[in-house]
Amino acid sequence: MTPTAAPLKAMALSTSPQFRLIDLFAGAGGFTLGFTASGSFQPVWAVDNNQYAAATYNANFGSHCITGDITHILPDSALDIPPADVVIGGPPCQGFSLLNKNRETDPRKQLWRPFLALVQRVKADIFVMENVPQILGSIEHEEIIQEAESLGFNLAWDKLCAADFGVAQIRWRAFIIGCRFADPKSVFPPVKTHYNADSYPLFSFFNSHKPGLVTPQPWRTVRDVIGDLPPPVGTEINQLPPPLDLHFNRQPSDLSLARYQAIPQEGMNRFDLQLLAPELTPQCWLRKKTGGTDLFGRLWWDKPAVTIRTEFFKPEKGRYLHPEQHRPITHREAARLQSFPDRFRFCGSKIEVAKQIGNAVPPLLAAKIADVVYGLLLSRAIDK
Template sequence: MAGAATATSRYSRIREDLDMSIFNSNWREVDTDKVSMNGTPLFGDIFSGAGGLSVGFRSAGFRKAFSAEINKHASETLRHNFPESYHFEGDVADLSETKIKSVLEGRKLDVLVGGPPCQGFSVAGKRQIDDPRNELFLEFCRLVEICQPEFFVMENVPGILTMQKGAVTNAILQKFEDIGYPETSVRILEAAEYGVPQLRTRAIFVGNRLNVKNPYPKPTHSRDNYISINDAMDDLKNLPRDPATNHEWTNHSAAYEARISKVPAGGSLYETFRDAFKRQYSGVPSMAAKENHGGTHIHYEKNRVLSARELARLQTFPDDFFFKGGMKKAYWQIGNAVPCLLAEKIGLAIRAGLTSSN
């Protein structure tokens, strides 16, 4: 329990400071249980990965117009699970305005979502927003400009907010203002506070061109009633391997299993690679899901790593959502995804924003 408490409070100070800042006050919380489900707003998802944001927005009653992802296996997953929408596989820089307009066929895009990697921001020293290493973030901005959605949602790691003592965040907000979205805010959301059985924080930027406060979902859970790892996947622990449902895990030798059996809750199998092969605590949400090239978390009870399907449960993917590319590629896709339930709550909040602006 101690390890879980430490994880959930890791960004508590910056989260509090961010929410209290007068320069980041253009947001409001929405009770997502009371959101009207009238209509079917349209969204696009770029830098989609396996589609955690897409699953969540679909569950919130949105219809997907298109997605874009460069990874081959994640693209196969998206096409398999979202056959009704257009998918662009390749460098998002090659996704042209002409192509987007042909896909939209004159329809208005209500929301554009995505999680562009921001490698250039992580380099020490003074960096400009237009640094070539930030090309993917700039591509996100380009597509926002093209699509002119009522809202956009951009997710990223919360560490981005502390880079260069907040200068990176200010530069991002300024860039969005420059492209016509002066009403942009950023908050840190903890997935466990929205019913996800996992402690996972994300920085969520929301912008709009409707001159309204950006809607964020009101938390539905607290540390007193978090959904535990057991609640999420205990029914899978004794099932045999099943490639048809992604319930597969790394093969372990008897000697390796013996080593795993000695790892205590919160501990790691390795001294020098302590962010992988960590034994999960029972009775609390899991630690943040990781893909780690097959070195995913150790089961809280079994002497093996979690299966891909168990990891997907922690990311709140539905059981009928199938990941293409085999076990290792499934681990990668799942570990890098946005928890679907968190995305759904964000989507419901955005619906409230769309409704209130009409």
């Protein structure tokens, strides 16, 4: 059993009853994986505009994910979209991302509209919308509230840190939950399962409970989820069995390798490179004396990873260097840091697979959201 498979299985709920699930902007299916881990949700339809992501989804969940643009699909009344109890999905977050310099006018900020339109079309009683934290408090957030309430939904929203729910990654995401028959605030946000031991150093010593934590465990770390992997082999996706199929290296230039070797200790970054090896440092970094400390940084063994984005294989994009080996993290390591089990199949080129990994909702975090939704649905069944 892989390091990530065990906790995902441990979060399983009762296998009955089973509720019908639709995933919009599905990507590889990290959201669906979290919902289906318990056996309480049956995926019946999904859509993504990337053919490789849709292929990955279908390889893992069945052949019901179609490739297309939801804004073009919705007007097609002849398209058979099955009814569902729950609709989940993450409209592309780039429209709200702080990394997007054109975010104020990005049309992707309006993709919540076809999301809610499809919720209505399939007569779902619950929806879960995921995005970057910046969506909360935005004009679009207010518009979502107004539209969803006009459709009869009660709403709850919050931002959650994936590390608080067993993912070895500091990844903050916003979730908006709508429910027609109950107030989701009664169960959302979910109870945290993990805590930052650095913030609560005496926590385990006293064996006590911090309010909001149930059977709490320390945050999972990089060592916890990738420490068992051998050095990577080759530079391409290969035919070896998991986890080695995606555990391949880049082919760094001599200059890149020299830069990795110049900052050998975990936690080092571009500022250490400037200090220790200015002759190896790009001129643009030498001129820029301030800024983020994660660029060209090494991960720490005994801390969670930083947010895994789509270009985790490029150290110049963030803190993506292995804690001790002179290389960026591999696709398998990134997938594990996102909490994907090794059995999950990815389709497409290594660039496409990286996109799927970086864009995904961490399955372990999704599973905690699924607990909340399942609780709401069960409460309705009990009330009846």
